[in-house]
Amino acid sequence: MNNLQFRVVDSHTAGEPTRTIVSGGPKPEGENINEWIQSISKDFDRFRTAIILEPRGSEVMVGAHLLPPADPKNTAAVIFFNNVGYLGMCGHGLIGVVETLRYLQRIAPGTHSFETVAGIVQAELFDDFTVQLKNVPSYRTVEQLPLVTPSFGTVHADIAYGGNWFCLVKHPMMNDTNPSKSQLLKLATEILEQCRLTFPEVDHVELFGPPVTPNGNARNFVLCPGAMYDRSPCGTGTSAKLACLAASGELKPGESWIQEGILSTSFEGSFEWLDSTRGIITPFVRGRAFVNGDLNVVIDPNDPFAWGL
Secondary structure (H helix, E strand, O other): OOOEEEEEEEEEEOOEEEEEEEEOOOOOOOOOHHHHHHHHHHHOHHHHHHHHOOOOOOOOOEEEEEEOOOOOOOOEEEEEEOOOOEEOOOHHHHHHHHHHHHHOOOOOOEEEEEEEOOEEEEEEEOOOOEEEEEOOOEEEEEEEEEEEEOOOEEEEEEEEEOOOEEEEEEOHHHHOOOOOHHHHHHHHHHHHHHHOOOOOOOOEEEEEEOOOOOOOOEEEEEEEOOOEEOOOOOHHHHHHHHHHHHHHOOOOOOOOEEEEOOOOOEEEEEEEEEEOOOOEEEEEEEEEEEEEEEEEEEEOOOOOOOOOO
16 A cells, blocks of 8 residues: 655744645545535544644644635635534634645635634735734623632633634733743643633633734733644734723724733734724735745554654
8 A cells, every 4th residue: 555645834923833834745536625524524533633732743733734726816724623523714824725725836825815713814924024914803701790700719801703613701810921832732721611611612822911012912822622822923813802901992903912822922803893883894814924934744554654653
């Protein structure tokens, strides 16, 4: 039996890795991205585990599967996934995909549109290789929901959508310039467990506090599905945060918001009202990715861990 081979390109966006299948990946059945993700998750999930899990990958990594778009006016379709499953959207991941396509000389600076499970996302690639996403409509649904955690007492959470569902909590632990990652994970995990009792659609927790750099507006720590934390400021999390700021009147349309992540890297965010009566915004998130690997994946049929541990 011959080895199966396919190509992936690695990048990181503000410290958070993305591994993009650029050729040789599975061809799902269906006519649009909603049908493709069902086909991939049912029939080709081993490609996800092969490149994300050990011994080839890392549980913190996010994957992206590039596909031809259903609508030829769009640049590509992208299905995002991680160590436990599939994501509606991934902001840092799409910035990584754009940089990957630039590295492969498939796109040039300009505006490009991508089909994601969450909807169409536009990405403007600038001459300095930064990328600004025009994300899917985002909004807050609940303000200051009390949640009682077993170890940290009562916290108050906003529930918001930014391409994924978030539970956002301002917490004193984030006031520390070098907080314990293990304690943040414990806190965020307990918050998620309590939040999902009422809002099962929520799968991310965003803790936030004051910035640590002179130009920042806030710093966050984002718990992602699979019990990993985002090294970047999280593109969909920044979108959800912008929706909360807009709903509370703390940020005006067009104003800049510098969102730091736990590594003190940052995204620049802003918003426009899509429907001010209903509190729905169009968020914009700008950041930079760097390609740091170009790999020909080899699946040896004799390797018991070829498809991941």
